[in-house]
Amino acid sequence: MTHDPTFWLLARASGLTAYALLTASVLAGLVLKSRPLGRRLKAASVTDVHRFLALLGLAMLALHGAALVLDRTVTISVAALFVPLLSSYRPTAVALGVVAAELMALISVSFSLRRWIGGRNWRRLHWATYLVFALGTAHGLTAGTDRWALPLYLGAVGAVVFATAWRVLTRPGGHHVQRGDRRLAL
């Protein structure tokens, strides 16, 4: 009798979806800063999308972890979801994902704590998102079993590298400045 593959399929699907959501959130954050479409994109809307994608990604990570614990294809304990290197299945590869997930959760929570930790520290911590993305990519490539997903990882890395280069090479436009119009409307 073969075991039920439901949780194994759910674990793989949720992991890939979480990675896609993390990538999309990083891209939205970079679009927010480089503003390639100027005033056609409202900053507040992009910020909302950025945060929503990150929170949805975290929810998908929780599903990813729960499905892995419930699955019988690989043996991963609840403790191994939180403590790196406890997993008997590809311990190093799984540890990359554990650290990435915990760091991502910390960065998300820090938004609510920025009044206590200060704006500068909050922004410094936000740079760690690049580490989350790198660890998540390495985790997906080394712990994942879906070889067909390689184009997803390559596309995600390419998109983030491109958007980062765009952010570095371009200054935000002066769309927030109005000249000679005293009827300042907000």
Added chain:
Amino acid sequence: MFNVVIDGSLCSGFGDCADLSADVFELDAHGKAHVRVGTTADPAVLEAAAACPMGAIRVLEVEAA
């Protein structure tokens, strides 16, 4: 010279403006940004407006009096 206005309904207290242009912006007790001086010659307000994640800052370039 630049006239600076903050849309209080949009401001979410990220604080980028106060960090980039402390002479013009400050955060109140509720964490919301306020303008210390409405008009300034400091071009840092342009950077502060561009950095606002909520797009809550509008800058109007005016002739010096």
